[in-house]
Amino acid sequence: MEKQEKIVSMFNNIAPTYDTANRVLSMGIDKSWRDKACSKTFEIYGQKTIEKIVDVACGTGDMILFWKQNAKKKSITLKNIVGIDPSVGMMEVGKKKLPEVEFIEAFATSMPLENSSSDIVSISYGIRNVVQRQEAFFEFARVLKQGGLVVISEFTKNKKESLLDHLTAFYMDKILPFIGGIISKNKEAYRYLPDSIDEFLTTENLCKELENAGFEIVYTKAFSMKISTLIIAKKL
Numbered sequence: 001m002e003k004q005e006k007i008v009s010m011f012n013n014i015a016p017t018y019d020t021a022n023r024v025l026s027m028g029i030d031k032s033w034r035d036k037a038c039s040k041t042f043e044i045y046g047q048k049t050i051e052k053i054v055d056v057a058c059g060t061g062d063m064i065l066f067w068k069q070n071a072k073k074k075s076i077t078l079k080n081i082v083g084i085d086p087s088v089g090m091m092e093v094g095k096k097k098l099p100e101v102e103f104i105e106a107f108a109t110s111m112p113l114e115n116s117s118s119d120i121v122s123i124s125y126g127i128r129n130v131v132q133r134q135e136a137f138f139e140f141a142r143v144l145k146q147g148g149l150v151v152i153s154e155f156t157k158n159k160k161e162s163l164l165d166h167l168t169a170f171y172m173d174k175i176l177p178f179i180g181g182i183i184s185k186n187k188e189a190y191r192y193l194p195d196s197i198d199e200f201l202t203t204e205n206l207c208k209e210l211e212n213a214g215f216e217i218v219y220t221k222a223f224s225m226k227i228s229t230l231i232i233a234k235k236l
């Protein structure tokens with residue numbers, strides 16, 4: 001738990017500059033990754049009315065914005081969307097952007113939500129920050145309706161096979177911590193990002209953990225030179 005608390009404290013610290021750093025470091029590409037995740041999920045789910053989406057590790061509410069915009073674009077009635085995060089600092093920024101949305105301070109492993117109450121649970125670039133990951137997947141399964149979807153966007157670990165793989169690794173390892181450190185005045189936080197990816201799972205292992213929690217993998221896709229991976233799984 002000490003490691004988890006340390007991660008939460010780090011995010012509280014960088015919250016005021018987090019959105020700016022994200023856009024600069026991803027050169028805005030993260031917007032298209034999020035948009036594609038929402039669009040593909042709605043396509044797979046195939047419902048015109050959605051009772052509830054839960055965005056876990058919601059941070060400053062970026063993904064919530066994309067869920068809302070995408071639902072509007074596709075004429076889907078989205079009745080309720082909730083943001084969950086243990087970092088109060090991050091959610092304070094989110095509340096300013098989305099005053100109409102309910103933000104709840106909680107860990108991914110213990111969400112104050114009813115069983116089988118949600119259609120979709122999403123977590124974008126946050127699952128590697130969850131120390132007890134397998135427990136979180138069981139918790140996602142608990143709050144999802146049968147046939148509900150879990151949507152994960154994440155920087156997964158890849159083998160460095162091509163020149164592009166090595167260039168990507170150089171950017172993540174050397175350039176990203178430097179620029180992120182300047183914007184946030186917290187180089188350690190942006191050193192954590194490449195380190196956490198390096199210590200993290202491959203897509204295959206992540207899929208195995210989801211299957212252990214009672215999910216069936218329905219879609220996986222890697223984007224932008226395999227930097228970001230989208231996994232969509234259905235609760236059986």
